[in-house]
Amino acid sequence: MDRSFVAKNPSVLVFLAILSLFALGVTVLSEGFGIGVISTSFVKTLGKALCLCLIAVAMDLVWGFTGILSLGHFAFFGLGGYMIGMWLMYERTRLIVVDSLAQADIPPTSAEVVDAIGTQIFGVVGSSEFPFIWAFSHSLTLQLILIVLVPGLLALIFGWLAFRSRVTGVYLSILTQAMTLALALYLFQNDSGLRGNNGLSGLQNLPGVTASQDVVSIWFFWASALALGMGYMLAAWIVSGKFGSVIRGIRDNEARVRFLGYSVEVYKLAVFTLTACIAAIAGALYYPQAGIINPEEMAPIASIYLAVWVAIGGRGRLYGAVIGAAFVSLLSTWFTGGQAPDIPLGFYTIKWVDWWQVLLGVSFVLVTLFAPQGIGGLFDLLSNRHHPDRHGSNLGPDDGALREKEAS
């Protein structure tokens, strides 16, 4: 089975080879383990980009292959980040508190330690009590389980509600966007139990680890690369089998798949929930590298950007999603970081910090209009693949169906 899977999907092997070469190269060039050509902050940027690639793979699975344009996957991403952030913050604060309480004459009771941690963490929102959602934050194992459990459950419930009432197409997009907005607004409250708009901070410090950030950043980089490789393999395995054929069928003509006797809702729900879990894992790896998470990150616009990456990379092919996410997010970092040279026009100087968004927006419209296959379409030119001629008809009548121009 495994042999035939690789044989059927040579692109997976190529992708994994490139990914490991990239990881190796960055390690050699890094400050922590190599010759120090790449700064630690850039290693973190690359690591974060890998996490974004992973969530883009998830997005491609749910949008490019199943035809569900979800504008809520960044909410799952953020939730994953919150889940790991809770443990990181609790444990780090605990170490500090235990340290400082040990200075006192009387050794502290465990209740006193918990109270002191609560005061430290929730002081900013004027509280000192642990909300019940922090009940498991003392345990890394439980919190790691929650990373997939909480977003997975949310996706399951939401998806079940949405799919069973046959909400499809743009309505589903709007509904997922509403869900994201509701979640972000909820987290913005101070009494949400997750520190309101302060979010969770100091996540870059691993509790109990004395190694410098140079080293830790490489660890996270590896972990992100590993997660991306595994996620990519999983996604490729899913879309290459019979399951993959069914979800592509749902994308192109949902009604016909239903008439063939498949339970469309179950397939959609499975894909939606699975991708939510992948997104959550990506988030759990992303935010320790970013160091801070707050509800702003989960605003609906982030999820739309995710769709933008996938569309620019080329939806309906997994490597397209990875390329799109890496390309746009790194380019965005380059432009907004002030590294791009200004363009003097004589009467006006184009500062890219101000104009990058305009460029992104316009190029996005252009890609949608003129290059629906995205960057991934370039690979078809290289490999000299020709589209099957459908005489102008599209793959299916559904809103998410691929059109002839973008199919490959």
Place this chain on the structure above:
Amino acid sequence: MLRLFLAGLAILCACLTANAQEAGLQPLLQEHQATISKSSRKTIKPAIDAIAASGLPQAQAMLETWVAKDMWMRKSDGLFFAGEKADGAYVLTDFDTGEVVGSFEKSDLKQLKPNSGVRAMIATALVQFQLTDPSRSKRAAALQSIQRDPDGTLLEPLRASIDDEPDADLKAQKQRLERLLTIGYEADTAARVAAIKEMSGDLSVDVRAALNPLVVTKRQAAVEVPTEANVTVLLEPGSEALSKADAYDLLVASDLAAPLISADDIRAALAANIDGDRVGDIPVAQLNIDVARTQAYAALAEAGVAPALITQADIDAALGAHVFFETYAEPSPEVTAVAEKALEQIELKVGVNQMLDLTLDAISLASIYFLAAIGLAITFGVMGVINMAHGEFIMMGAYTGYVVQQFILDHTLSIIVAIPMAFAVTFAMGVAMERLVIRWLYARPLETLLATFGISIALQQLAKNIFGTQARPLTAPGWLDGAWVLNDVVSISYIRIAIFVLALIFLGLFLYIMKRTRLGLEMRAVTQNPRMAGSMGINPGRVNMLTFGLGSGIAGIAGVAIGLFAKVTSDLGNDYIVQSFMTVVVGGVGNIWGALAGAGMIGFLQKGIEWMNPSNTLAAQTYMIIFIIIFIQFRPRGIIALKGRAAGD
């Protein structure tokens, strides 16, 4: 009590000084010379009262001079005069005679500078003179001052001034104020009860402010219930109203029981009594559990170095030995009973009016949502085009209004110009967008969503580059300022009324265009079946272009209206885009009545949830969206769903 006493003192002084009236104000001032020249808030009261009660006509002028810091004391004999600076020296005028006494050097004089506390007291004393002042505005100001700071001593002068009040309006105000002061300060219980009964059912804030202090209760603990207290209710410790812990705290607060030993106290006591590495025979290292700490503390208490722990049995015994009750601060039970009843009546009336106010709020919010969504009801509802840049059209409309105001300074005229301008700008923008982008994507609605999103972020950033990140003002004309106040509870600002009217106008306009014009007919035809419409000689491309332009143009006008009360920033549209889509989806696509119903539902829902949890508008929005998600489960096609062939699939 103190007030009554002081009032009595003032009357006494008045009697005493009645004899001195012939002698004028100066002897009176000399009587209180020490306190006046010291001018301390704590001691000045008798002096001011005496002056006020003297009944002398010149007292008012004297007090005014004093407040204005123009009163001077001659150091040589300690007499007080009104001083005025002239040629480097000070010209002193006698209060009684009004004659100039002479000019003095500053070194011979002492200026009296009453501090703000004293000035406030003088001002209160002045009020009674001002109540009968010939000038109407001064009398009105005096009434306002009493309202701000009611005082029992003003009751008599106020009553005395009512009959001679020539102005009917002021007379009514005075009578009303007299009732309110009677409730609070009259000595005669029957008069107070009558006043309360008279004022019950009045919605004004000041009535509630007068009644509320009467029914303030205080929790007390004692060995037995005092006979003279006006007891509201007896409380049982351990009941819902009074937990045992609260009851014990009450005992501690009234010094009837020893304070509980808290965990912190135990810790501190243990830390203070470390003996080597043991406390009370328990090793310090073992003190990290509560049981060991209690044990160690018990040992300390036994040794007498710390107060004994208070056990549950001690607490129960203390609670059993005392009674707990609530008393009114107001001693008369008759007054409190009537006041409670009056407040209950008022509460009921306030509740009804609050519902009315909430309804008005909800209607106004609904009309804002409707206005923001009506353009979308055309582009999304009728054409099925997801336009994520709709919010940016609203933003562009608002900025158009701002730019117009830069050139036309008259606010009324500028708004009249801005509305068609905003329509023109966003109409042109919408037409351009439809021709350049959207028409290629009619078969790919999801891509439309993404392409228009690209336009949305580009437009937002452009606006940021042009207008900067700070909010720009779009000022409403003066006649829209202020609010329509029905009573103290119900009020609505004129801008919101204007937006409601605008929403109604647009509803009418939309219906007219869709049902009565050629364009509307063609629009409906193209929406239902573009090919058939095309074969009937309608140009679907042109109709689509105009429809999209119309929807965008209306969004622009909505932007002007929204800009009048919201801050005009580049991300103005973000605040409305999701709600607008919600409105259209909840209401039902392709139907203006659906958008209306959706806006109404969302508006009322949001206000309703806010009313239940007023401190938290974020939570209200969260719950509203969750409600909508669930609502879609039951009516996936919205409140008003299209039926038959118009429904499409």
